[in-house]
Amino acid sequence: MVNRFIVFIIIVVAFVVALVWALAAGQFPISTTEMAYLIFAKMTGADPAGAHAAANADVVLFEIRGPRIVAAFMVGAALSAAGAAYQNLFRNPLVSPDILGVSSGAALGAVLGIFLSLPIIVIQSLAFGGGLAAVALIFFIGRQIRGRDPILTLVLTGVVVASLLGSGLALVKYLADPYNQLPAITYWLLGSFSSVTRQSAGVAAALFAISLVPLFLLRWRINLLALPDDEARALGLDVKRTRLIVIVAATLMTAVSVALCGIVGWVGLVVPHAVRLLVGAEFSRLLPLAMVVGGTFMVVVDTLCRTIAQIEIPPGVLTAAIGTPIFMVLMAATFKPKN
Amino acid sequence: MLSTHHLAIGYSTRRLAADISFSLQPGEAIAVLGPNGCGKSTLFRTLLGLHPGLQGEVRLGGTRINDLSAAEIALNMAYVPQVTSGFFNFSVIEVVEMARMPHLAWYAPPGVLDRQIATDALAEFGMAKFAYRPFNALSGGEQQLVLIARALAAEAPIILLDEPTANLDFGNQFLILDEIIKLTARGISVLFTTHNPDHALRIAHRTMTISREGNIDCGLTKEILNNASLAALYGLKVQLIEGPNGLITAVGR
Numbered sequence: 175m176v177n178r179f180i181v182f183i184i185i186v187v188a189f190v191v192a193l194v195w196a197l198a199a200g201q202f203p204i205s206t207t208e209m210a211y212l213i214f215a216k217m218t219g220a221d222p223a224g225a226h227a228a229a230n231a232d233v234v235l236f237e238i239r240g241p242r243i244v245a246a247f248m249v250g251a252a253l254s255a256a257g258a259a260y261q262n263l264f265r266n267p268l269v270s271p272d273i274l275g276v277s278s279g280a281a282l283g284a285v286l287g288i289f290l291s292l293p294i295i296v297i298q299s300l301a302f303g304g305g306l307a308a309v310a311l312i313f314f315i316g317r318q319i320r321g322r323d324p325i326l327t328l329v330l331t332g333v334v335v336a337s338l339l340g341s342g343l344a345l346v347k348y349l350a351d352p353y354n355q356l357p358a359i360t361y362w363l364l365g366s367f368s369s370v371t372r373q374s375a376g377v378a379a380a381l382f383a384i385s386l387v388p389l390f391l392l393r394w395r396i397n398l399l400a401l402p403d404d405e406a407r408a409l410g411l412d413v414k415r416t417r418l419i420v421i422v423a424a425t426l427m428t429a430v431s432v433a434l435c436g437i438v439g440w441v442g443l444v445v446p447h448a449v450r451l452l453v454g455a456e457f458s459r460l461l462p463l464a465m466v467v468g469g470t471f472m473v474v475v476d477t478l479c480r481t482i483a484q485i486e487i488p489p490g491v492l493t494a495a496i497g498t499p500i501f502m503v504l505m506a507a508t509f510k511p512k513n
Numbered sequence: 514m515l516s517t518h519h520l521a522i523g524y525s526t527r528r529l530a531a532d533i534s535f536s537l538q539p540g541e542a543i544a545v546l547g548p549n550g551c552g553k554s555t556l557f558r559t560l561l562g563l564h565p566g567l568q569g570e571v572r573l574g575g576t577r578i579n580d581l582s583a584a585e586i587a588l589n590m591a592y593v594p595q596v597t598s599g600f601f602n603f604s605v606i607e608v609v610e611m612a613r614m615p616h617l618a619w620y621a622p623p624g625v626l627d628r629q630i631a632t633d634a635l636a637e638f639g640m641a642k643f644a645y646r647p648f649n650a651l652s653g654g655e656q657q658l659v660l661i662a663r664a665l666a667a668e669a670p671i672i673l674l675d676e677p678t679a680n681l682d683f684g685n686q687f688l689i690l691d692e693i694i695k696l697t698a699r700g701i702s703v704l705f706t707t708h709n710p711d712h713a714l715r716i717a718h719r720t721m722t723i724s725r726e727g728n729i730d731c732g733l734t735k736e737i738l739n740n741a742s743l744a745a746l747y748g749l750k751v752q753l754i755e756g757p758n759g760l761i762t763a764v765g766r
Contacts, residue, residue, distance in 0.1 A: 410587025
């Protein structure tokens with residue numbers, strides 16, 4: 175564990191720098207002076223179309239870039255919170271919503287909704303149901319096998335269930351209308367923040383807040399879920415009920431993310447694990463820090479996605495490209511024999 | 514007070530032992546001895562309300578264990594499991610604070626008072642200097658002491674220890690036994706399992722033996738453990754030898 179205060183300062187500075195950069199960069203660059211003026215004008219109710227900022231800069235800042243950055247931050251924070259919770263729940267620092275197949279389950283539910291041209295609320299419910307079904311299936315299979323190496327069992331179960339869900343996804347893609355539905359599905363499976371609106375971000379924010387409440391209230395008790403069941407129960411924890419609440423909350427967070435912007439992998443795995451290595455496992459400390467780091471990371475990734483090339487790159491592509499090498503380093507650090 | 518009445522333990526497919534009746538008095542230490550697989554761990558899980566008994570009942574403070582919630586049980590009875598390595602890097606003080614759970618509201622993390630109690634419990638076993646070290650970085654003996662300190666921080670009148678001396682070196686085994694004596698001196702009731710008759714002879718007021726066939730014998734340690742009973746229990750010839758300071762050790766022949 176590194177000095178926690180220094181870690182905290184670095185995280186806050188990184189967050190502020192990332193936020194300013196994300197607001198400034200893009201096809202319509204906004205200088206920091208313009209940004210400061212526009213935010214000041216917005217807060218005081220002054221006329222934003224003054225001489226201090228380029229025309230339409232306020233629209234870019236508050237209507238286009240702002241909601242998108244807020245959405246990216248929320249999704250990064252939510253996936254990291256869900257990942258941290260799942261890691262405690264499965265007593266395994268290397269699980270995440272995507273490795274456990276929760277993302278695939280949510281994606282299959284949502285893609286099915288797109289395929290059947292269902293209304294958006296049904297698509298989101300299907301995403302939630304699919305995610306919950308996937309995590310329940312993996313939990314159940316892991317319980318039944320009770321192998322000598324529970325971590326290996328769990329990871330292998332996740333791989334198997336994810337590939338099963340993958341076959342379902344492949345079938346829907348094969349059956350989908352190649353001119354209208356297929357591009358929408360493909361686009362959405364790689365993740366994207368470009369279609370986020372103020373309205374969809376608002377609905378997602380409300381659902382994220384609702385699912386965060388139980389995680390926040392149970393933040394300390396979630397530590398005990400990392401212990402063997404018997405030990406946690408002997409310490410006085412109602413393990414079954416607590417676990418159920420945490421699973422539902424973390425799955426809702428994942429499903430809302432998937433419903434908002436598609437699948438963005440690796441964030442929920444790498445961020446909480448890295449933050450845990452830095453500040454320790456204590457969940458009430460881990461949760462807020464992992465959320466800020468995950469949100470910042472997602473904002474940086476999304477800004478890169480819309481600035482490094484002529485066309486937009488799907489964020490799922492970048493998170494995987496950045497996440498896999500980090501994951502390798504973390505795995506080496508985790509399984510390194512002590513002393 | 515923890516007591517059982519004609520308790521039978523085991524699983525639907527296999528009964529391990531039957532007709533277990535005892536009551537654990539304040540400040541008393543009872544050792545549970547028996548060969549591997551005789552049901553010591555199952556007995557503990559049944560006493561803790563983690564596993565249902567097949568017949569009879571377990572009572573904690575007069576109430577049947579099945580009628581109590583996990584938190585109500587934890588307030589009266591603390592459990593010291595065998596040391597297992599976890600992947601999560603909790604600090605020592607955080608591990609000890611976990612024992613405060615039944616004292617806290619469901620949404621509340623431990624506060625200043627809880628940290629003080631946890632620190633005091635660590636100090637009791639000379640472990641206060643390790644409070645902010647990662648639990649996983651401690652040696653097996655140190656981890657065992659931390660888990661005993663955690664049981665003390667629960668402020669429960671009864672402590673159950675599952676093979677507290679397993680996996681410890683010779684010196685640490687006796688260190689742990691001395692600490693268990695300290696617990697009973699404070700009026701805490703202790704029930705522990707062990708594979709070593711010497712440990713029962715050294716600190717247990719009473720001893721319960723569980724044979725491979727599931728037969729139970731319970732009484733004063735010196736009456737329960739003798740050459741014949743140990744020979745029957747473990748299936749080898751045993752001789753108890755008294756040392757110069759009155760300590761008795763069992764020698765297998």
